[in-house]
Amino acid sequence: MDRDTAEPDANALPGPNARRWIDFHQEYSAPSEYSHEFVWDVTAEADGPFVTDVDGNVLLDFTCHIGAAPLGYNNEKVLGKLREFDLVEPMKIAGQDMYFGAGSDPESTEFPGSSHLMKELCEVSDQYGMDTVFLSNSGAEAMENAMKISHDRRAPAKYSVAFSGSFHGRTLGTLSVTKSKEVYTRHYPEISGVETVPFCVDRNCDAASCDCGFFTGAGSQLRNSLAPEGGHLNPDEVAFLTLEPIQGVGGYRFPSDEFMREVGDVTDEYDIPLVVDEIQSGVGRTGEMWASDHYPIEPDVIASAKGLRVGATISRKEMFPEEKNRLGSTFGGGDVLGSMMGAFTLGAIREHDLLDNATRRGAQATELLEDGAPDSVEDVRGKGLMLAVDFDSADRRNAVVRAALERGLLTLGCGRRTIRLLPPLDSTAREIELGIGLFLEAAESVASSTARP
Secondary structure, eight states: OOTTTOOOBOOSSSOHHHHHHHHHHHHHSOTTOOOOSOOBOTTSOEEBTEEEBTTSOEEEESSHHHHTSTTOBSOHHHHHHHTTSOOOSOSEESGGGSOOOSSSOTTTOSSOOHHHHHHHHHHHTGGGTOOEEEEESSHHHHHHHHHHHHHHHHTTOOEEEEETTOOOOSSHHHHTTOOSOHHHHTTOOOOTTEEEEOOOOOTTOOTTTOOSSSBOSSSBHHHHTBGGGTSSBOGGGEEEEEEOSSBSTTTOBOOOHHHHHHHHHHHHHTTOOEEEEOTTTTTTTTSSSSGGGGSSOOOSEEEEOGGGSSEEEEEOGGGSOOSTTSSOOOGGGEEHHHHHHHHHHHHHHHHTTHHHHHHHHHHHHHHHHHHHOOTTEEEEEEETTEEEEEESOHHHHHHHHHHHHHTTEEOEEETTTEEEEOOOTTOOHHHHHHHHHHHHHHHHHTTTTSOOO
16 A cells, blocks of 8 residues: 555445454444444555555544554554564563563663653653653553552542543543543442542633633632632642543543643642643644643643553652552553554654644644534634544534545544544645545535534
Protein backbone atom coordinates (compact mmCIF):
# COMPACT_ATOMS: atom_id res chain seq x y z
CA MET A 1 0.00 0.00 0.00
CA ASP A 2 1.31 3.44 -0.94
CA ARG A 3 0.19 5.83 1.75
CA ASP A 4 0.77 8.81 -0.56
CA THR A 5 -1.82 7.61 -3.07
CA ALA A 6 -4.13 5.31 -1.07
CA GLU A 7 -7.86 6.05 -1.14
CA PRO A 8 -10.77 4.58 0.85
CA ASP A 9 -12.60 1.91 -1.14
CA ALA A 10 -15.49 0.43 0.78
CA ASN A 11 -18.59 -1.55 -0.15
CA ALA A 12 -21.39 -2.53 2.20
CA LEU A 13 -20.05 -2.75 5.75
CA PRO A 14 -19.76 -5.03 7.56
CA GLY A 15 -19.14 -7.44 4.68
CA PRO A 16 -19.82 -11.17 4.82
CA ASN A 17 -16.37 -12.09 6.09
CA ALA A 18 -16.50 -9.40 8.76
CA ARG A 19 -19.90 -10.65 9.86
CA ARG A 20 -18.51 -14.19 10.29
CA TRP A 21 -15.63 -12.84 12.39
CA ILE A 22 -17.98 -10.70 14.47
CA ASP A 23 -20.35 -13.63 15.09
CA PHE A 24 -17.40 -15.85 16.04
CA HIS A 25 -16.07 -13.23 18.47
CA GLN A 26 -19.44 -12.57 20.06
CA GLU A 27 -20.00 -16.28 20.65
CA TYR A 28 -17.32 -16.17 23.36
CA SER A 29 -17.02 -12.51 24.40
CA ALA A 30 -18.80 -10.85 27.32
CA PRO A 31 -22.24 -9.74 26.07
CA SER A 32 -21.81 -6.22 27.47
CA GLU A 33 -18.72 -5.64 25.32
CA TYR A 34 -19.20 -2.89 22.74
CA SER A 35 -17.41 -3.47 19.46
CA HIS A 36 -17.41 -1.58 16.18
CA GLU A 37 -18.50 -3.46 13.07
CA PHE A 38 -15.09 -3.27 11.47
CA VAL A 39 -12.67 -6.21 11.40
CA TRP A 40 -9.06 -5.32 10.68
CA ASP A 41 -7.23 -7.93 8.61
CA VAL A 42 -3.86 -7.98 10.36
CA THR A 43 -2.31 -9.84 7.42
CA ALA A 44 -3.45 -7.31 4.79
CA GLU A 45 -1.94 -4.01 3.70
CA ALA A 46 -2.17 -1.01 6.02
CA ASP A 47 -0.19 2.18 6.41
CA GLY A 48 -0.75 5.17 8.68
CA PRO A 49 -4.48 5.98 8.63
CA PHE A 50 -5.26 3.47 5.85
CA VAL A 51 -6.29 -0.07 6.77
CA THR A 52 -7.78 -3.11 5.03
CA ASP A 53 -10.59 -5.17 6.53
CA VAL A 54 -11.24 -8.90 6.10
CA ASP A 55 -13.49 -8.25 3.08
CA GLY A 56 -10.81 -6.26 1.27
CA ASN A 57 -12.35 -2.86 2.01
CA VAL A 58 -9.81 -0.07 2.43
CA LEU A 59 -10.79 2.39 5.14
CA LEU A 60 -9.42 5.67 6.44
CA ASP A 61 -9.20 5.33 10.22
CA PHE A 62 -9.70 8.61 12.09
CA THR A 63 -9.99 6.84 15.45
CA CYS A 64 -6.40 5.62 15.96
CA HIS A 65 -7.88 2.80 18.05
CA ILE A 66 -9.37 5.41 20.40
CA GLY A 67 -5.97 7.08 20.55
CA ALA A 68 -4.10 3.88 21.42
CA ALA A 69 -2.26 3.79 18.07
CA PRO A 70 -1.09 7.41 17.74
CA LEU A 71 0.70 6.81 14.43
CA GLY A 72 -1.92 4.52 12.91
CA TYR A 73 -1.09 1.21 11.25
CA ASN A 74 2.31 -0.26 10.34
CA ASN A 75 3.93 3.15 10.58
CA GLU A 76 7.57 2.96 9.52
CA LYS A 77 8.51 5.59 12.09
CA VAL A 78 8.02 2.83 14.68
CA LEU A 79 7.86 -0.40 12.71
CA GLY A 80 11.14 0.20 10.89
CA LYS A 81 13.00 0.17 14.20
CA LEU A 82 11.10 -2.82 15.53
CA ARG A 83 12.05 -4.94 12.51
CA GLU A 84 15.62 -5.04 13.75
CA PHE A 85 14.55 -6.69 16.99
CA ASP A 86 14.11 -10.48 17.05
CA LEU A 87 11.10 -11.31 19.21
CA VAL A 88 11.89 -13.12 22.43
CA GLU A 89 9.98 -15.14 24.97
CA PRO A 90 8.73 -14.13 27.48
CA MET A 91 7.53 -10.84 26.01
CA LYS A 92 5.98 -9.97 29.34
CA ILE A 93 7.98 -10.36 32.52
CA ALA A 94 7.24 -9.79 36.19
CA GLY A 95 7.00 -6.04 35.89
CA GLN A 96 9.55 -3.93 37.69
CA ASP A 97 10.54 -6.87 39.87
CA MET A 98 12.73 -7.88 36.92
CA TYR A 99 15.27 -5.87 34.96
CA PHE A 100 15.91 -6.36 31.26
CA GLY A 101 18.23 -4.87 28.68
CA ALA A 102 20.07 -5.61 25.43
CA GLY A 103 23.83 -5.49 25.28
CA SER A 104 26.51 -4.35 27.66
CA ASP A 105 25.10 -0.98 28.77
CA PRO A 106 21.97 1.18 28.45
CA GLU A 107 23.73 4.02 26.63
CA SER A 108 24.79 2.07 23.55
CA THR A 109 21.90 -0.35 23.12
CA GLU A 110 19.78 -0.25 19.94
CA PHE A 111 16.72 -1.52 21.73
CA PRO A 112 15.20 0.66 24.47
CA GLY A 113 13.47 -1.05 27.36
CA SER A 114 11.30 -0.02 30.27
CA SER A 115 14.14 1.92 31.91
CA HIS A 116 14.64 4.00 28.74
CA LEU A 117 10.91 4.63 28.51
CA MET A 118 10.84 5.89 32.09
CA LYS A 119 13.81 8.17 31.39
CA GLU A 120 12.09 9.65 28.33
CA LEU A 121 8.86 10.18 30.26
CA CYS A 122 10.77 12.10 32.91
CA GLU A 123 12.36 14.24 30.18
CA VAL A 124 9.04 15.16 28.56
CA SER A 125 7.56 15.93 32.01
CA ASP A 126 10.54 17.88 33.33
CA GLN A 127 8.59 21.16 33.13
CA TYR A 128 6.65 19.87 36.16
CA GLY A 129 9.73 18.68 38.02
CA MET A 130 8.80 15.04 37.49
CA ASP A 131 11.63 12.53 37.78
CA THR A 132 10.05 9.17 38.68
CA VAL A 133 7.80 6.70 36.85
CA PHE A 134 5.89 3.54 37.73
CA LEU A 135 4.89 1.40 34.74
CA SER A 136 1.81 -0.81 34.58
CA ASN A 137 -0.53 -2.55 32.12
CA SER A 138 -3.13 0.06 31.38
CA GLY A 139 -4.60 3.49 31.90
CA ALA A 140 -6.85 2.27 34.71
CA GLU A 141 -3.79 0.91 36.55
CA ALA A 142 -1.92 4.15 35.93
CA MET A 143 -4.80 6.01 37.57
CA GLU A 144 -5.13 3.48 40.40
CA ASN A 145 -1.44 3.96 41.21
CA ALA A 146 -1.80 7.74 41.02
CA MET A 147 -4.61 7.50 43.57
CA LYS A 148 -2.61 5.13 45.77
CA ILE A 149 0.54 7.22 45.94
CA SER A 150 -1.53 10.32 46.68
CA HIS A 151 -3.35 8.60 49.54
CA ASP A 152 -0.04 7.28 50.87
CA ARG A 153 1.55 10.71 50.69
CA ARG A 154 -1.40 12.41 52.39
CA ALA A 155 -2.32 9.74 54.95
CA PRO A 156 -4.67 9.74 56.78
CA ALA A 157 -6.58 11.83 54.21
CA LYS A 158 -10.14 10.61 53.66
CA TYR A 159 -11.46 12.72 50.77
CA SER A 160 -10.77 13.17 47.08
CA VAL A 161 -12.28 15.43 44.43
CA ALA A 162 -13.46 14.46 40.94
CA PHE A 163 -15.41 16.29 38.24
CA SER A 164 -18.79 15.72 36.63
CA GLY A 165 -18.55 14.06 33.23
CA SER A 166 -15.24 12.39 34.06
CA PHE A 167 -14.10 8.94 32.97
CA HIS A 168 -10.98 7.43 34.55
CA GLY A 169 -11.27 3.68 33.99
CA ARG A 170 -13.30 0.58 34.77
CA THR A 171 -11.65 -0.79 37.91
CA LEU A 172 -13.57 -0.26 41.15
CA GLY A 173 -11.08 2.38 42.25
CA THR A 174 -11.19 4.41 39.06
CA LEU A 175 -14.97 4.01 38.78
CA SER A 176 -15.20 5.76 42.13
CA VAL A 177 -13.89 8.93 40.47
CA THR A 178 -15.78 8.36 37.21
CA LYS A 179 -18.77 10.68 37.03
CA SER A 180 -20.14 10.28 33.52
CA LYS A 181 -22.64 7.67 32.32
CA GLU A 182 -24.56 5.77 34.99
CA VAL A 183 -24.08 2.48 33.12
CA TYR A 184 -20.39 2.49 34.08
CA THR A 185 -20.99 2.67 37.83
CA ARG A 186 -24.49 1.38 38.67
CA HIS A 187 -24.53 -0.88 41.77
CA TYR A 188 -20.73 -1.14 41.96
CA PRO A 189 -19.19 -0.28 45.35
CA GLU A 190 -17.19 2.92 45.56
CA ILE A 191 -14.26 4.28 47.50
CA SER A 192 -15.75 6.58 50.12
CA GLY A 193 -15.15 10.29 50.41
CA VAL A 194 -15.21 11.26 46.72
CA GLU A 195 -16.63 14.76 46.25
CA THR A 196 -17.92 15.82 42.82
CA VAL A 197 -17.50 19.32 41.37
CA PRO A 198 -18.92 20.63 38.04
CA PHE A 199 -16.55 20.48 35.06
CA CYS A 200 -16.33 23.47 32.75
CA VAL A 201 -18.51 23.10 29.63
CA ASP A 202 -17.70 26.46 28.00
CA ARG A 203 -14.12 26.78 26.77
CA ASN A 204 -14.55 30.56 26.46
CA CYS A 205 -16.12 31.34 29.83
CA ASP A 206 -14.76 33.35 32.74
CA ALA A 207 -15.93 33.66 36.34
CA ALA A 208 -18.56 36.25 35.40
CA SER A 209 -20.03 34.41 32.40
CA CYS A 210 -19.85 30.83 33.70
CA ASP A 211 -23.18 28.99 33.67
CA CYS A 212 -21.95 25.42 34.21
CA GLY A 213 -22.16 25.77 38.00
CA PHE A 214 -18.43 25.73 38.78
CA PHE A 215 -18.11 29.46 39.44
CA THR A 216 -20.57 31.02 41.84
CA GLY A 217 -21.23 34.61 42.82
CA ALA A 218 -18.38 34.34 45.30
CA GLY A 219 -15.55 32.05 44.24
CA SER A 220 -15.96 28.55 42.86
CA GLN A 221 -17.68 25.41 44.10
CA LEU A 222 -14.25 23.84 44.48
CA ARG A 223 -12.87 26.64 46.62
CA ASN A 224 -16.08 27.06 48.60
CA SER A 225 -16.14 23.36 49.50
CA LEU A 226 -12.97 23.77 51.61
CA ALA A 227 -13.25 24.50 55.33
CA PRO A 228 -11.09 27.68 55.29
CA GLU A 229 -13.50 29.09 52.69
CA GLY A 230 -16.60 28.10 54.66
CA GLY A 231 -17.05 24.56 53.34
CA HIS A 232 -16.90 21.13 54.97
CA LEU A 233 -13.62 19.71 53.59
CA ASN A 234 -10.44 20.09 55.57
CA PRO A 235 -7.80 20.55 52.82
CA ASP A 236 -5.35 18.45 54.85
CA GLU A 237 -7.80 15.55 54.54
CA VAL A 238 -8.04 15.74 50.73
CA ALA A 239 -5.77 13.09 49.22
CA PHE A 240 -5.98 14.44 45.67
CA LEU A 241 -8.03 16.25 43.07
CA THR A 242 -8.21 14.51 39.70
CA LEU A 243 -9.36 15.65 36.29
CA GLU A 244 -8.90 15.05 32.60
CA PRO A 245 -7.43 18.27 31.17
CA ILE A 246 -9.76 17.60 28.24
CA GLN A 247 -12.60 15.20 28.97
CA GLY A 248 -12.70 12.24 26.57
CA VAL A 249 -15.60 9.84 27.06
CA GLY A 250 -17.59 12.68 28.62
CA GLY A 251 -17.82 14.44 25.25
CA TYR A 252 -14.43 15.97 24.36
CA ARG A 253 -15.07 18.93 26.62
CA PHE A 254 -12.34 21.57 26.47
CA PRO A 255 -12.32 23.73 29.62
CA SER A 256 -11.68 27.46 29.80
CA ASP A 257 -8.37 28.86 30.97
CA GLU A 258 -10.21 30.56 33.84
CA PHE A 259 -11.58 27.24 35.07
CA MET A 260 -8.16 25.59 34.90
CA ARG A 261 -6.50 28.58 36.56
CA GLU A 262 -8.89 28.28 39.51
CA VAL A 263 -8.20 24.53 39.78
CA GLY A 264 -4.46 25.25 39.72
CA ASP A 265 -4.73 28.09 42.23
CA VAL A 266 -6.83 26.11 44.73
CA THR A 267 -4.69 22.98 44.61
CA ASP A 268 -1.52 25.04 44.88
CA GLU A 269 -2.78 27.26 47.70
CA TYR A 270 -3.97 24.34 49.79
CA ASP A 271 -1.23 21.91 48.76
CA ILE A 272 -3.69 19.37 47.36
CA PRO A 273 -2.05 16.94 44.90
CA LEU A 274 -3.35 17.52 41.37
CA VAL A 275 -3.64 14.24 39.46
CA VAL A 276 -4.18 14.70 35.72
CA ASP A 277 -5.53 11.87 33.59
CA GLU A 278 -3.70 12.19 30.26
CA ILE A 279 -4.62 8.70 29.07
CA GLN A 280 -6.49 9.95 26.00
CA SER A 281 -5.23 13.53 25.72
CA GLY A 282 -1.49 12.93 26.24
CA VAL A 283 1.49 11.77 24.18
CA GLY A 284 1.25 14.58 21.63
CA ARG A 285 -2.44 14.27 20.77
CA THR A 286 -3.17 17.99 21.33
CA GLY A 287 -0.01 19.38 19.75
CA GLU A 288 1.76 19.42 23.12
CA MET A 289 3.19 16.38 24.84
CA TRP A 290 0.57 16.71 27.58
CA ALA A 291 -2.77 18.52 27.27
CA SER A 292 -1.91 20.06 30.65
CA ASP A 293 0.79 22.04 28.84
CA HIS A 294 -1.95 24.19 27.27
CA TYR A 295 -3.35 25.30 30.61
CA PRO A 296 -2.29 27.31 33.69
CA ILE A 297 -1.92 24.27 35.97
CA GLU A 298 1.02 22.42 37.53
CA PRO A 299 0.19 18.70 37.79
CA ASP A 300 1.67 16.73 40.66
CA VAL A 301 0.94 13.35 39.06
CA ILE A 302 0.34 12.39 35.41
CA ALA A 303 -1.41 9.16 34.45
CA SER A 304 -0.64 8.07 30.89
CA ALA A 305 -1.35 5.05 28.68
CA LYS A 306 -3.01 4.37 25.28
CA GLY A 307 -0.60 6.03 22.83
CA LEU A 308 2.24 5.26 25.22
CA ARG A 309 1.57 1.50 24.69
CA VAL A 310 1.88 0.82 28.44
CA GLY A 311 0.45 2.44 31.56
CA ALA A 312 2.59 4.99 33.41
CA THR A 313 2.23 6.95 36.63
CA ILE A 314 4.62 9.92 36.49
CA SER A 315 5.49 12.25 39.36
CA ARG A 316 8.26 13.53 41.61
CA LYS A 317 10.22 11.06 43.66
CA GLU A 318 8.89 12.36 46.96
CA MET A 319 5.33 11.49 45.87
CA PHE A 320 6.18 7.80 45.71
CA PRO A 321 6.38 5.63 48.85
CA GLU A 322 9.87 4.42 49.75
CA GLU A 323 8.76 1.36 51.72
CA LYS A 324 9.49 -1.77 49.69
CA ASN A 325 6.38 -3.48 48.29
CA ARG A 326 4.20 -0.51 49.25
CA LEU A 327 3.67 0.04 45.51
CA GLY A 328 3.97 -3.36 43.86
CA SER A 329 4.90 -4.62 40.44
CA THR A 330 2.41 -5.59 37.78
CA PHE A 331 2.66 -8.19 35.03
CA GLY A 332 2.55 -5.72 32.14
CA GLY A 333 4.96 -3.20 33.62
CA GLY A 334 7.69 -5.39 32.19
CA ASP A 335 6.18 -5.69 28.72
CA VAL A 336 9.30 -5.89 26.54
CA LEU A 337 7.58 -4.98 23.27
CA GLY A 338 5.23 -2.40 24.79
CA SER A 339 8.09 -0.55 26.50
CA MET A 340 10.09 -0.55 23.27
CA MET A 341 7.15 0.71 21.23
CA GLY A 342 6.46 3.42 23.80
CA ALA A 343 10.05 4.63 23.62
CA PHE A 344 10.03 4.50 19.81
CA THR A 345 6.74 6.44 19.73
CA LEU A 346 8.15 9.21 21.91
CA GLY A 347 11.27 9.19 19.74
CA ALA A 348 9.21 9.52 16.55
CA ILE A 349 7.26 12.45 18.00
CA ARG A 350 10.54 14.20 18.73
CA GLU A 351 12.49 13.23 15.59
CA HIS A 352 9.72 14.08 13.12
CA ASP A 353 8.34 17.24 14.84
CA LEU A 354 4.95 15.60 15.26
CA LEU A 355 3.79 18.06 17.94
CA ASP A 356 4.10 20.82 15.36
CA ASN A 357 2.50 18.62 12.71
CA ALA A 358 -0.45 17.83 15.00
CA THR A 359 -0.95 21.56 15.58
CA ARG A 360 -0.86 22.42 11.87
CA ARG A 361 -2.99 19.50 10.71
CA GLY A 362 -5.46 20.12 13.54
CA ALA A 363 -5.84 23.74 12.44
CA GLN A 364 -6.39 22.57 8.87
CA ALA A 365 -9.06 20.07 9.95
CA THR A 366 -10.84 22.63 12.13
CA GLU A 367 -10.94 25.20 9.33
CA LEU A 368 -12.32 22.64 6.86
CA LEU A 369 -14.96 21.53 9.36
CA GLU A 370 -16.05 25.06 10.24
CA ASP A 371 -16.23 26.11 6.58
CA GLY A 372 -18.10 23.05 5.33
CA ALA A 373 -20.32 21.89 8.19
CA PRO A 374 -24.09 21.76 7.57
CA ASP A 375 -26.53 23.50 9.91
CA SER A 376 -26.97 20.28 11.90
CA VAL A 377 -23.46 20.82 13.32
CA GLU A 378 -23.65 22.93 16.47
CA ASP A 379 -19.97 23.13 17.45
CA VAL A 380 -16.50 22.31 16.17
CA ARG A 381 -13.60 22.31 18.60
CA GLY A 382 -10.20 20.84 19.18
CA LYS A 383 -6.57 21.14 20.14
CA GLY A 384 -4.06 19.60 17.80
CA LEU A 385 -5.50 16.36 16.44
CA MET A 386 -7.95 15.87 19.28
CA LEU A 387 -11.07 17.08 17.47
CA ALA A 388 -14.78 17.07 18.22
CA VAL A 389 -17.96 17.87 16.31
CA ASP A 390 -21.32 18.31 18.07
CA PHE A 391 -24.59 17.56 16.28
CA ASP A 392 -28.09 18.73 17.08
CA SER A 393 -29.24 15.26 18.19
CA ALA A 394 -27.84 11.91 19.22
CA ASP A 395 -29.76 10.24 16.37
CA ARG A 396 -28.12 12.48 13.80
CA ARG A 397 -24.69 11.91 15.35
CA ASN A 398 -25.20 8.16 15.11
CA ALA A 399 -26.39 8.45 11.53
CA VAL A 400 -23.27 10.41 10.59
CA VAL A 401 -21.03 7.72 12.12
CA ARG A 402 -22.83 5.13 9.96
CA ALA A 403 -22.74 7.30 6.84
CA ALA A 404 -19.04 7.97 7.32
CA LEU A 405 -18.36 4.23 7.61
CA GLU A 406 -20.26 3.61 4.38
CA ARG A 407 -17.82 6.02 2.72
CA GLY A 408 -14.82 4.24 4.21
CA LEU A 409 -14.14 6.60 7.15
CA LEU A 410 -13.93 5.26 10.71
CA THR A 411 -15.07 7.68 13.43
CA LEU A 412 -16.19 7.43 17.06
CA GLY A 413 -19.00 8.89 19.10
CA CYS A 414 -18.63 10.23 22.64
CA GLY A 415 -20.72 12.21 25.09
CA ARG A 416 -24.36 12.64 24.03
CA ARG A 417 -24.15 14.19 20.55
CA THR A 418 -20.44 14.31 19.75
CA ILE A 419 -18.18 12.64 17.19
CA ARG A 420 -14.47 12.58 18.00
CA LEU A 421 -11.84 12.58 15.29
CA LEU A 422 -8.35 11.27 16.06
CA PRO A 423 -6.19 11.21 12.91
CA PRO A 424 -2.61 9.92 13.27
CA LEU A 425 -0.12 12.45 14.64
CA ASP A 426 1.84 12.33 11.38
CA SER A 427 -1.21 12.89 9.15
CA THR A 428 -0.49 14.71 5.90
CA ALA A 429 -2.42 17.63 4.45
CA ARG A 430 -3.79 15.25 1.82
CA GLU A 431 -5.06 12.76 4.43
CA ILE A 432 -6.77 15.49 6.46
CA GLU A 433 -8.43 16.94 3.36
CA LEU A 434 -9.54 13.47 2.26
CA GLY A 435 -10.87 12.42 5.68
CA ILE A 436 -12.64 15.67 6.51
CA GLY A 437 -14.13 15.70 3.01
CA LEU A 438 -15.64 12.26 3.59
CA PHE A 439 -16.86 13.33 7.02
CA LEU A 440 -18.59 16.42 5.63
CA GLU A 441 -20.16 14.34 2.85
CA ALA A 442 -21.54 12.01 5.52
CA ALA A 443 -22.83 14.89 7.63
CA GLU A 444 -24.50 16.53 4.62
CA SER A 445 -26.10 13.24 3.55
CA VAL A 446 -28.04 12.99 6.81
CA ALA A 447 -28.52 16.72 7.41
CA SER A 448 -32.21 16.54 6.61
CA SER A 449 -32.92 12.90 7.37
CA THR A 450 -32.87 12.95 11.18
CA ALA A 451 -35.27 15.21 13.01
CA ARG A 452 -34.10 17.49 15.75
CA PRO A 453 -35.06 16.37 19.27
